[in-house]
Amino acid sequence: MNSECKNNNTLLDCIKNNPVTAIILLVGLGLTVARFTSGIGGVTNLDNKNPWGFWMTFDLLCGIAIAAGGFAVTAAYYVFGQKHFGVFVRSTLTTAFLGYFFEVIALVYEVGQPWRLPYPIFWSQGTSSVLFLIGLCVFAYLMISFTELLPAVLEWLGKKDARKKAIRLVTPLAVIGAVIGIIHQSSLGALYVITPSKVHPLWYTTLMPLNFLVSSLFAGLSMVVVEGLLSHKFLHAYMDGQHIKTANRAVFGCGKAACFFMFAYLAMKVVQMADTSQHLSSGYGALFLAELAGGVALPALMLLTGIARKRTGLIQAGAIVAVLGVVLNRFNVSLVAFNYNLPAAERYFPSWMEIALSVFLFTLMVAAYRFICSRMPVLKTHKEYGEGVV
Amino acid sequence: MNRRKFLSCFTTVTAAVTLPSLRGAAASSAHLFADTDMLGVLHDSARCIGCRKCEAACQKVNADVLPSPDKLKSPEPSFYYRSVMDKKRHTDFQRFTVVNRYKIEDRLPVYRKFQCNHCIEPACASACFVKALRKTPEGPVIYSPDLCVGCRYCMIACPFYVPAYDYDNTWNPLIYKCTMCAPRLAKGLLPGCVESCPKEALTFGRRKELLQIARQRIVDNQGIYVDHIYGEYEVGGTCWLYLSPVPHKNLGQPEVGKTAPTDLTADILGTAGLAAGILTALLGATCLVSSRRNKKYPAGHDAGDDRGDEQ
Numbered sequence: 001m002n003s004e005c006k007n008n009n010t011l012l013d014c015i016k017n018n019p020v021t022a023i024i025l026l027v028g029l030g031l032t033v034a035r036f037t038s039g040i041g042g043v044t045n046l047d048n049k050n051p052w053g054f055w056m057t058f059d060l061l062c063g064i065a066i067a068a069g070g071f072a073v074t075a076a077y078y079v080f081g082q083k084h085f086g087v088f089v090r091s092t093l094t095t096a097f098l099g100y101f102f103e104v105i106a107l108v109y110e111v112g113q114p115w116r117l118p119y120p121i122f123w124s125q126g127t128s129s130v131l132f133l134i135g136l137c138v139f140a141y142l143m144i145s146f147t148e149l150l151p152a153v154l155e156w157l158g159k160k161d162a163r164k165k166a167i168r169l170v171t172p173l174a175v176i177g178a179v180i181g182i183i184h185q186s187s188l189g190a191l192y193v194i195t196p197s198k199v200h201p202l203w204y205t206t207l208m209p210l211n212f213l214v215s216s217l218f219a220g221l222s223m224v225v226v227e228g229l230l231s232h233k234f235l236h237a238y239m240d241g242q243h244i245k246t247a248n249r250a251v252f253g254c255g256k257a258a259c260f261f262m263f264a265y266l267a268m269k270v271v272q273m274a275d276t277s278q279h280l281s282s283g284y285g286a287l288f289l290a291e292l293a294g295g296v297a298l299p300a301l302m303l304l305t306g307i308a309r310k311r312t313g314l315i316q317a318g319a320i321v322a323v324l325g326v327v328l329n330r331f332n333v334s335l336v337a338f339n340y341n342l343p344a345a346e347r348y349f350p351s352w353m354e355i356a357l358s359v360f361l362f363t364l365m366v367a368a369y370r371f372i373c374s375r376m377p378v379l380k381t382h383k384e385y386g387e388g389v390v
Numbered sequence: 391m392n393r394r395k396f397l398s399c400f401t402t403v404t405a406a407v408t409l410p411s412l413r414g415a416a417a418s419s420a421h422l423f424a425d426t427d428m429l430g431v432l433h434d435s436a437r438c439i440g441c442r443k444c445e446a447a448c449q450k451v452n453a454d455v456l457p458s459p460d461k462l463k464s465p466e467p468s469f470y471y472r473s474v475m476d477k478k479r480h481t482d483f484q485r486f487t488v489v490n491r492y493k494i495e496d497r498l499p500v501y502r503k504f505q506c507n508h509c510i511e512p513a514c515a516s517a518c519f520v521k522a523l524r525k526t527p528e529g530p531v532i533y534s535p536d537l538c539v540g541c542r543y544c545m546i547a548c549p550f551y552v553p554a555y556d557y558d559n560t561w562n563p564l565i566y567k568c569t570m571c572a573p574r575l576a577k578g579l580l581p582g583c584v585e586s587c588p589k590e591a592l593t594f595g596r597r598k599e600l601l602q603i604a605r606q607r608i609v610d611n612q613g614i615y616v617d618h619i620y621g622e623y624e625v626g627g628t629c630w631l632y633l634s635p636v637p638h639k640n641l642g643q644p645e646v647g648k649t650a651p652t653d654l655t656a657d658i659l660g661t662a663g664l665a666a667g668i669l670t671a672l673l674g675a676t677c678l679v680s681s682r683r684n685k686k687y688p689a690g691h692d693a694g695d696d697r698g699d700e701q
Contacts, residue, residue, distance in 0.1 A: 043555030048482055048554045051542035079673050081680030112540020112555070114561035120519040124537050130655055131543050132519035133662060171681070175673045177668055186665075189581045190658045194513050197646045206654055209662075341644075 010113050016135060021363060022044035028360025031353050035109055040105035043353040044369055050339060050348035052263075059359045061330040062101050065212070066323060068220025069254075070096020070145060071181030073176075076257070078174035084253055087246040090152055091231065092224050094369060099144035100138055102365045109357060129267045130190045138183035146175045156376040162200020187215040192333060200337035202288045205272050208333075214265045216295075219326035221258035222299070225251050229316050238373045240380035248312060255303045255315040258322060262300035266292070282338065291332055427527035428510065429575065430597040430629035431584055432604055433503050435641060436614055437591035440475060440489055440501035444583035444592065448487045450573060451582030457484055478642065481505065483556035486568040487583060494636050503583070503592070506531060506552045506568035507621060508629035511650040514544035514553055522688040523553075524566070529597070530570035531630045538564055549625055549646040570629070587648075597629055604633050626650025 017023040035043045046053050073092045108114040120135045148170055154163035154224060189212025190277040192199050205211070228247055233240070269292055279285050302318030305311070339347060373379050447457055466561040475491040486507035494500060512531045513521040522537035523544055540563055545553045553567045571581035579585070593603060601622060609616045620632035625646050634641055 037560060039510065039558045039560040039563060041559075044557070048545065048558060049551050051545035051555065051583075072556045075673065079677045079680065110541075112542070112559075113538065114540075116537075116539040119537060119539055124520045124522075126519040128516040128652070129519040129543070130657065131517065131541060133659065134591070135519055168672065171677060175670065175677055178673055179669045182669060183662055183666055187662065190655065190662075191546075192545075193654045193658060194517055194651045196649070196651060196654065197548070197549045197644060198546075206658075209658060273615060 007373045011275050021367075024182050024356075024363045025216040027356050028363070031357050031360070032109075034353070035357070039114060040110075043351065043357065045348060045351045045354070047348070049342060049346050052334065053348055054335075054350035054354040055106060055358060057331055057334045059110070059361060060103055062104055062335055063106070064184065065216040065219045065326055066223040067096045067099030068181060068185055068216040069224040070099070070220070071141075071178045072217055072220050072257070073224055073254070074148065074174045075178035076253070078171050079178060081242060083255065084246065084249045084304055085282070087243055087250045087296075088228065088254070090149070091227065091373070093145055093148050094152075094372055094378050095227060096222075097149055098365050098372075100142045100145060100370055102361055102368075103138060104142070106358075106361055107362075109361075110238075111161045114152070128195070130187050133188045134184060134191070137180050137187065141177060141180050141184060144173050144180065145172055146176065148173050152376045152378055182213060186210065188212050188216075189307060192338070195338075198341075199274050199333065200260075200271075200279070200284050202284055203333050203337040205275075207268070207272060211265070211268065211272075214268065215326050215329060216256040218261035219323055220267065221254045221261070222322040225316055225319035226323055229319075231373070235370065235373050235379060237362040238379045242381055243379050251312055251315055252307060252310075255319065256308055257321065259300055259303040259307065262296055262322065264301065266296055269296075284337065285335065287332065291325065291328050295321070295328050301323060306339045396465060399415075406505075426647050428508075428527075429507065429570070430529055430595070430600050431570070431581065432593040432595075432600040432631045432633065434591045434593070434607070435500050435502050435632065435634040435636075437589045438489070438501040438503065439589055439591070440472065440491055440499065442472075442474075442489055443586045443588060444503060445487055447486070447490060447582040447586035448568075449485070451484060451574065452569075455566070456486065458667065481552065482554045483564075483566040490642065492636075492641050494640050495638045497636075500634065500636055500641060502632070502634070502643075504572070505583075505630070506564070507550055507626055508568075508570050509650070510627040510629065511652045513547040513549060513625070513651040514654040514657060517543045517547035519543070520561070528575065528576070530572040531567075532569055533565055533567065535564045540564075547651065549644060556655050580663065595633070597627075600631055602690075606633055607633060623648045626653070629669065676680065 021171060023230040031043055032101065040046060044055075068094045069088075073085050073088050077085045077089050104117070107117060113119065120132050123141055126132050147166070150166040151163050154160075154166055185208035189210070192204070193206055195210055196204055228251060232244075232247070273280070280289065299322035302314055302321065306314030306316075306318055335348065367373035472491075474487070478490050479485075479488040481504060482486055487503060489501050489503050491499045491501055508529055510525075510533050512523070512525050514527050514529055515521075518524075519541065520537045520600065521537055522534045522539075523531060524534075525531050540555070542553075542555055542565075544565060545551070545555065553565045555565055556563050571579070571583075574581060580594055584594040593600060595603070601619060604619045608617055608619075615633055616633055616635065616637055618634075618638060620634070620638040620643050621628040621630055626649065630639075632638060639645060
């Protein structure tokens with residue numbers, strides 16, 4: 001990932017330049033073969049009491065939460081007319097599209113019969129299921145985010161007329177994309193509403209959809225900031241002056257919005273704690289408080305200070321903590337608090353292969369992002385289309 | 391507002407109106423069989439002697455799905471050996487039912503049969519996004535293997551940890567769980583386990599009548615049973631019912647509450663539709679307002695803050 005392979009380089013040079021990536025890809029390919037020859041049981045520690053594990057939590061719950069920046073920034077720009085977010089629109093849309101695309105790839109590993117994945121949409125609709133709603137959202141948002149990115153693709157390919165047509169779709173799609181994004185994020189929380197007896201009462205509430213939505217909003221916006229930071233470090237060559245000049249203000253915009261959602265989330269959680277405060281003294285209580293204090297309150301204060309003192313670095317640091325905080329929350333809900341009443345011997349712990357496969361997919365996603373940024377006008381304005389994103 | 395703007399606005403509002411009605415329909419389908427004339431089975435732990443004849447019969451009548459006892463992946467001694475019960479067992483992809491032995495204080499061991507409870511409002515069926523699991527009006531919750539995607543959300547949703555998966559099967563992994571012998575019921579036969587029970591610890595019948603029988607047994611045998619029919623109200627009621635001489639939680643029956651989990655999600659799905667409609671309308675309106683505002687203060691107003699699209 002670190003240095004680009006020039007076209008005239010051989011495969012061997014690529015491997016020499018990126019040894020870590022090469023190892024990840026090799027191991028990932030090997031494990032992919034293992035997954036599709038020895039079944040899910042061959043590579044995971046899943047069992048009848050723990051049917052969802054690391055993949056579900058990391059690839060789906062965490063991945064989609066931090067992809068929320070896509071619809072949030074797009075809506076801020078097109079729907080709310082916050083033009084200073086413009087610099088991040090295409091890069092977050094790219095991330096969101098890739099996030100959803102790789103969620104589907106992850107599902108191919110995760111479900112038992114991936115060739116039937118289109119069934120819920122085209123063949124037999126289980127409309128009473130939250131998962132059905134999620135399937136619809138993933139399907140719809142994949143198409144929406146792809147269409148919203150079409151102008152960038154068409155600029156790259158030099159199709160002027162088609163680009164002109166595609167651009168007209170972008171604003172209405174920003175509205176629908178935001179609605180679908182919001183429904184999708186809350187449905188992920190709603191997945192666990194059906195299991196009141198399995199999720200620890202500190203995390204279980206019928207308001208989980210709202211908790212997931214609000215936390216995904218600040219996670220997504222924080223991720224935009226983190227991504228901007230990483231892009232500046234590694235993809236600087238693909239940016240233009242305009243992008244670099246305006247990125248700073250957009251970072252403040254995202255920071256402010258994320259900060260707002262964090263305080264809203266804290267308030268919600270404190271109100272919800274009224275019912276469950278008797279559990280706070282247990283080990284779960286300590287974890288719950290640590291998650292809330294370290295993963296939400298701390299980054300919220302960091303962002304607040306960073307915004308007040310105009311220190312970009314502090315905002316970026318706060319954003320990193322916030323993203324990690326939400327990742328911790330998703331792990332807590334779906335793995336730590338889930339099945340809390342089972343004896344320790346029946347609890348789940350991921351196998352190294354599950355983790356390695358997630359790392360593999362994540363690496364592929366980063367590579368895809370890099371591929372797109374290096375070719376299409378994502379981090380820069382195409383020289384022939386001065387009018388920019390719209 | 392030009393024609394194109396109007397059209398896009400119009401489409402948006404139409405979507406906003408149709409979406410919630412769609413979801414509303416989905417949510418209301420959760421209550422399929424409110425009044426229950428369903429079939430069920432009553433298990434009486436005061437009568438059960440733990441002979442495991444029901445297990446053997448289950449294996450036999452489901453021979454098309456389950457392996458024969460000698461071919462089990464983790465083979466057990468023959469069904470006549472009781473040492474199997476030294477540890478708590480669980481159903482899996484090779485067993486639809488198991489009987490566990492519970493030693494409670496100094497009384498004789500108590501046995502409890504474990505299998506799918508065939509909930510009146512099954513969480514698994516409502517969680518299935520392809521309707522591979524569904525509740526039949528007669529009572530059994532049945533499975534269509536040719537629809538199953540293998541998402542395993544039914545296993546997450548089930549409060550009793552019933553559906554099992556064959557994780558090691560590469561090309562056709564499926565969910566396995568008791569069918570209440572629905573194919574046998576259709577032929578007028580008893581479920582395999584009920585037929586094989588030598589002590590009448592299993593009683594098959596209409597759920598309503600089973601509840602009356604159970605209550606009568608509690609009344610007629612003062613001091614034998616705890617005054618609680620497990621499954622009468624648990625998760626909104628289950629077709630399998632349990633009588634026990636000791637508190638049910640001592641027999642590994644989880645405390646699951648009386649609310650049907652399906653009710654919780656049905657509410658949410660209904661709300662989701664409504665929220666989608668309202669949000670689309672609100673965001674669409676905001677979009678129109680902000681685009682007019684941007685037209686009012688064009689070029690130069692806050693220039694340089696964006697990618698220059700206001701020039």
